[in-house]
Amino acid sequence: MNARPLPASIEATQDLLSGGGYVSDRALATVLFLSLRLKRPLFLEGEAGVGKTEIAKVLAAQLGRPLIRLQCYEGLDVASAVYEWNYAAQMVEIRAAEAAGSVDRARLVDDVFSERFLIRRPLLQALEASPGGAPVLLIDELDRADEAFEAYLLEVLADHQVTVPELGTIRAAEPPIVVVTTNRTREIHDALKRRCLYHWVDYPDRDRELAIVRSKVPGAGERLSKQVVAFVQALRGEGLFKSPGVAETLDWAAALVELDQSVLEPAMTSDTLGVLLKYQDDIARIEGSRVKALVDAARAEAGV
Numbered sequence: 001m002n003a004r005p006l007p008a009s010i011e012a013t014q015d016l017l018s019g020g021g022y023v024s025d026r027a028l029a030t031v032l033f034l035s036l037r038l039k040r041p042l043f044l045e046g047e048a049g050v051g052k053t054e055i056a057k058v059l060a061a062q063l064g065r066p067l068i069r070l071q072c073y074e075g076l077d078v079a080s081a082v083y084e085w086n087y088a089a090q091m092v093e094i095r096a097a098e099a100a101g102s103v104d105r106a107r108l109v110d111d112v113f114s115e116r117f118l119i120r121r122p123l124l125q126a127l128e129a130s131p132g133g134a135p136v137l138l139i140d141e142l143d144r145a146d147e148a149f150e151a152y153l154l155e156v157l158a159d160h161q162v163t164v165p166e167l168g169t170i171r172a173a174e175p176p177i178v179v180v181t182t183n184r185t186r187e188i189h190d191a192l193k194r195r196c197l198y199h200w201v202d203y204p205d206r207d208r209e210l211a212i213v214r215s216k217v218p219g220a221g222e223r224l225s226k227q228v229v230a231f232v233q234a235l236r237g238e239g240l241f242k243s244p245g246v247a248e249t250l251d252w253a254a255a256l257v258e259l260d261q262s263v264l265e266p267a268m269t270s271d272t273l274g275v276l277l278k279y280q281d282d283i284a285r286i287e288g289s290r291v292k293a294l295v296d297a298a299r300a301e302a303g304v
Helices: 010-019 026-038 052-063 088-099 105-112 147-159 205-214 222-235 246-258 267-271 281-288 289-301
Strands: 042-045 067-073 082-084 118-120 136-141 161-164 169-172 176-182 197-200
Touching: 010 026, 010 052, 010 088, 026 042, 026 052, 026 197, 042 052, 052 067, 052 136, 052 176, 088 105, 147 161, 161 267, 205 222, 222 246, 267 289, 281 289
Parallel strands: 042 176, 042 197, 067 136, 136 176
Antiparallel strands: 082 118, 161 169
């Protein structure tokens, strides 16, 4: 993988994202540009499905850097996220030394706790030197992890290093490009946020969402794309428990194309609400006359 140089301006950053099919606004391009130039982690917060994770994926692909993803979850610990020792291989080494009859305990301890027995997990992998340049480290959905793990990240994000008691401190020769995402199911501590540049990724406006649909689902056609976007934009104003994100908009547009739809129809829209909405209470609230009203409004707004 051949690494490409970092963008030299905000406009170049926006073009970089656009080249990977990501339609961004200038505010996002600005904070991403600063994150790359200042070598600071980028902290992206927003509702699920608005494209936070995609930013890291596009960035890695466009810069020609490896993407290392740490998917967070409740109970995530150091052994899963940073490193662990290969205990099975260590035991084999110990048994072999004992069988040979020449066990120098101090030397054996040093040997079994050497780097060849170290299993590197995502955070430690991201600190390793790479001929293709520093990788993009995606710490995804940090709010799902426990606060104890969040505190552990402070050393990684601030100093680009990890401490392994048996080996000492392992420091990155070149800091990785770090993207942290959260869906805000809980608040992240200020100590971690202070080490990052922050950006709230909101739902896109109508024009930008239409540009995204055109880019990602070209088979939808102009008329259907406009109606889909108008419907989804109106749906987000209905006070639902969980409004559809951009990911759901794209899924729905693709589903309608698969069903050979060229315009929105109330019956088909009602039948496919499960692509857009993931809670039965939301679906029940929209079904029936409300679907027809929203479809009619979307068709009128799109000029049909």
